[in-house]
Amino acid sequence: MKRHLARLVAVLVAAVLACAGTTAPVAAAAGESAVFVRTSDWGSGWEGRFTVTNGGTSTVNGWRVEFDLPAGTGVGSYWDALLTSSGNHHTFTNREYNGVLAPGASVSFGLLGTGPGTPTGCRVNGLPCAGGGDPGPGVPGAPGAPRVTAATTSSVTLAWTAAPGTVTGYRVYEGDTQRASVTASSVTISGLPACASRTYTVAAYNSVGESPRSGAVTATTAGCPQADLPRHFLTGYWHNFVNPAAELRLSAVPSEYDLVAVAFAEATSTQGQVDFGVDPELSTALGGYTDAQFKADVAALKSRGKKVILSVGGEAGRVVVADATAAANFAASVRSIMAEYGFDGVDIDLENGLNPTYMAQALRALRDQVGPSLIITMAPQTIDMQSTSGSYFALALSVRDILTVVHTQFYNSGSMLGCDQAQAYTQGTVNFLTALACIQLENGLRPDQVALGLPAGPGAAGGGVVAPSVVNDALDCLARGTRCGSFRPPRTYPGIRGAMTWSINWDVTNGGAFANTVGPHLDTLP
Structure with missing residues (x-):
């Protein structure tokens, strides 16, 4: 071995995992060995070969090797960055590599020094260097996540x-x-x-x-409400109004959508009460689309195995349910509309505030009237699901025994903190979707009650538009622990319910990429 290689030679570091571990020195217990061999091509030099095996149950971060040399023996100035000396006692630490030795793992490395003395009294992490025996099996490493x-x-x-x-x-x-x-x-x-x-x-x-x-x-486990919905499904909003997106009859909804939310029911002059009918401007744009035709289209979608629900609110909605009377009015009016049009449930999309106490009262009253087949969904804005103390999150938790799914709108929000509370994640990224969905998944909602809401492409939102492939990446990260960004959730959630898009109309306008990419991918989730 040539002298110019004598700084420090790491013979084998493949078993060293570059991840965070305990910072306090942890004795590697049984299994360390060290053999010093004089090297012929050095003449007066020496070489130490060490194998360290961690037989404990904690990771070892910063292992150290200590040894003695005969009095007056030097080790060379090139050790200064890695070796501290006191008399003939020397301590090597792995500061330069900051390696971590996992339970059951081994690492081999070499030390080179000037002669003439041969090191003695070797210790690894405070224990004697045993000298080359079979260390035995040690504890196993961790199995893969289930x-x-x-x-x-x-x-x-x-x-x-x-x-x-x-x-x-x-x-x-x-x-x-x-x-x-x-x-x-x-x-x-x-x-x-x-x-x-x-x-x-x-x-x-x-x-x-x-x-x-x-x-x-x-x-x-199985047996959750609305078990006739797919395990993972795609939701889309259908516009009951005219905007720059394509106008569609309900019968024209692409087949990839499993749940169609009709937007929106509107407030009447009676507090809590809502009303619905085909918007006159939309009817004209579609060449005369009547309520009767709309009802027939609802029935046609349902005959194809789809679910159709009534969404209440929206950006311009002013539905207020702030007392017991309003709660009763809400439940009665929604029940009446469901019976007339054939809707399967209701979506709460109140972007101008809600009272969780009385909205919960209204939803439970509606559930009592309709029965367990009632679909209840919510579409809060991102800020509404940042904390369990928020009104939307509080509502979701208070009705989670009858709640189908929350489709949070992960857009038009700017950067937000995730469940790790470590940093603000930028909207429109895998990190944003996974770190913010994690807040709900780790704070009381079942995985089957959490879905990712995204715009269907350009024009659908002012910010947070992503390629459909990014939605698939986020779903895989949450369900399987794969294709994550730098943020990794603390566990996997195979039951994650699916995705929602605003809107079906915008998706059709943009060529159908959202439904055609995300819909089939949902069928591949565990």
Whole structure:
């Protein structure tokens, strides 16, 4: 070995993971070995070869090697950045590489120094250097994060990638409670209630100990309300008014849309009451589109397996439900319109404020009148779902037992904080969609109650327009933990419900790219 290579040679660092770990020195316990060998091509030099194995259950960040040399022996000025010395005692730390040694992992490296003395009294992370023996298996590494492969009304089935190292079996945890111990890399958890969400992690174990926990997954049993809707579905708004987008008869809605929200029902002079009919200006633009034709189109969509709901509010809507009387008026009027036109439910899109107490009262009254088939959706603006103390978020949580899905409008908002509260994410990015959806997923809503709302292309919104492929990336990140940006959610959410777009009319105007890209991708989600 030539002298000009003597600064520091990292012989093998492939097992070192470049991620955050504990900063306090952690003894690597059993498994370190060190052998010093005099090198012939140095003459008076020496070389130390070390293999360090982390036999503990915590990651090791900043391991150190200490050794002694005979009095008066130097180590060379080229060690100054990495080696501290006191007399004949020297301490090497890996500051330059800031490596992390994961549980069960090993790393080999070399130290080079000037002679004539050979190092003695070697210690790795404070323990004696044992000298070359077989360190044994150590604890296994962490298994891959579990994924949901099946769900019934009373069980969920999970599978995961096997853990590295010697594995005796796997322990499956629901929160901090062990629910199963298996030897295979899959399990079925039974005895769960219908439409229940639980969070699971997995740890491998052997005779030495238990590995760190895997990443988490949130699994939801079947049997949630509106089970006749697809597990993952695409929602689009249909315009009951004229604007620069294409005017469409309801029968012209593309087949990729599973749920159609008709926008909008309008307020009457009676507080809380709403009314609906085909907009006269739209009727003229479509060559005379009557209420009767509209009703026939609702029935035609439903015969194709689609759901059609009435959206209340919108940007210009002034629907106010602020007391018990208004709540009763709202429920009665929506129920009447549903019966007349054949709507399957109601969408709450009040962009000018709402009272969560009385709107919840109104929705429960409507549910009592219609029954469990009632679809209830919401379309809050991004700011409305930043905190559980916000009126929209409070409403969603108060009716989550009868709520179908929240289609948050992830646009026209500017930058916003995500669930990590670490930074403001820029709208129109995968990070923005995943970090903000995470707020809802980690604060009380089931994954099947959360969907991503995006504009259908140019003209549909003033900001936050994204390529449909970005929506697919965000859905994969949330459902599978793949195709994420720099933000990674704390767990995966295979039950994430889907996506919404404003609007079907704008999508058709822009060539149908949103429905044709996002719709088929939803069918691939777990």
